[in-house]
Amino acid sequence: MRGRLLDDTGTAKLGGLNLTDEELLRFDNIVLTACGTSWHSALIGGMMLEDLARIPTKVEYASEFRYRNPVVTDRTLCIVISQSGETADTLAAMREAKHRGARTLGIVNVVGSTIARESDGGSYIHAGPEIGVASTKAFSSQVTALLLFTLKLARLRALSPVRGREIVDALHALPGQVQNVLDRAEEIEALAEEFKRASNFLYLGRGYNFPTALEGALKLKEISYIHAEGYPAAEMKHGPIALIDEMMPVVFIAPHDSVFEKVVSNVQEVKARKGKVIAITSRSEPSLEGLIDYEFRIPETLDLVTPILASVPLQLLAYYIAVKRGSNVDQPRNLAKSVTVE
Numbered sequence: 001m002r003g004r005l006l007d008d009t010g011t012a013k014l015g016g017l018n019l020t021d022e023e024l025l026r027f028d029n030i031v032l033t034a035c036g037t038s039w040h041s042a043l044i045g046g047m048m049l050e051d052l053a054r055i056p057t058k059v060e061y062a063s064e065f066r067y068r069n070p071v072v073t074d075r076t077l078c079i080v081i082s083q084s085g086e087t088a089d090t091l092a093a094m095r096e097a098k099h100r101g102a103r104t105l106g107i108v109n110v111v112g113s114t115i116a117r118e119s120d121g122g123s124y125i126h127a128g129p130e131i132g133v134a135s136t137k138a139f140s141s142q143v144t145a146l147l148l149f150t151l152k153l154a155r156l157r158a159l160s161p162v163r164g165r166e167i168v169d170a171l172h173a174l175p176g177q178v179q180n181v182l183d184r185a186e187e188i189e190a191l192a193e194e195f196k197r198a199s200n201f202l203y204l205g206r207g208y209n210f211p212t213a214l215e216g217a218l219k220l221k222e223i224s225y226i227h228a229e230g231y232p233a234a235e236m237k238h239g240p241i242a243l244i245d246e247m248m249p250v251v252f253i254a255p256h257d258s259v260f261e262k263v264v265s266n267v268q269e270v271k272a273r274k275g276k277v278i279a280i281t282s283r284s285e286p287s288l289e290g291l292i293d294y295e296f297r298i299p300e301t302l303d304l305v306t307p308i309l310a311s312v313p314l315q316l317l318a319y320y321i322a323v324k325r326g327s328n329v330d331q332p333r334n335l336a337k338s339v340t341v342e
Ligand code: M6R
Pocket: 035, 036, 037, 038, 039, 081, 082, 083, 084, 085, 086, 087, 090, 133, 134, 135, 136, 218, 222, 335, 337, 338, 339
């Protein structure tokens, strides 16, 4: 974020887009494409763009995008997200979008990587080298970069300076808030001790934190080899609810946001079936009393910033469970840091 936030005007400055403000305003739709964790960032970015910039946005698995017949024109902006900048499916999706006339922007970590070089413009996330196979700081930085881009586009379109400044203030507060979560890592370690022998986990969230649930589940699967599913909390009753019994830990991402009350009713559904509820909350909530077994509190922030904060305890939970199970957290089995084959 350093050097990219404009406090007075409540917007962001991104040097590498290679697009003037007038050109940015010409697009009538956006496609975000990526794989894995980067696709989870894309889901959050897509929600932000529709929410704040009010532009129709689709989020596509890169591996699927190029094998169907997507509606992409020269009025489409295609945002390609990749930590490595070398993922074969993502690169191919970007080439396909270009071929169909779209303008491409890369949100990439590795400087000089193929996606960074071949995209028409973009923004480096500057997360530093990410060594562990499971993506963590790249996820946080991708979501942050997407928020900066959204802020810029939204301010050019309809977002008020007041609302823009609110977001800038929330972003300034973010590093300290992430540190606050990291400083309490031992709370998560204790939680990991409780659940290290579980065979399954369910992660549930709504709105901006539905992708956070997917990401939490992916981290656990990757490094601890525990089966985990992420789901939109309200979809649980359409199937996964059948899995819930006293052996099933259910992680709810439940900060005090616009969908909080809705999440509470989903917590009740799990508790009624004796599931073990672990809740990531952001304040003391009387409506959750008696419903949750374990709680971890993240600092309060704007709805759209909550995924960045809530993902940190989920990353730590996966990490501590994996360490306690004796897994190699840096190099999990069957996985490569960068998937350069189709
Ligand atoms: O380098 P990329 O961001 O393009 O990689 C995409 C996925 O392969 C990657 O995010 C993968 O899902 C991670 N191992 C997740 O932790």
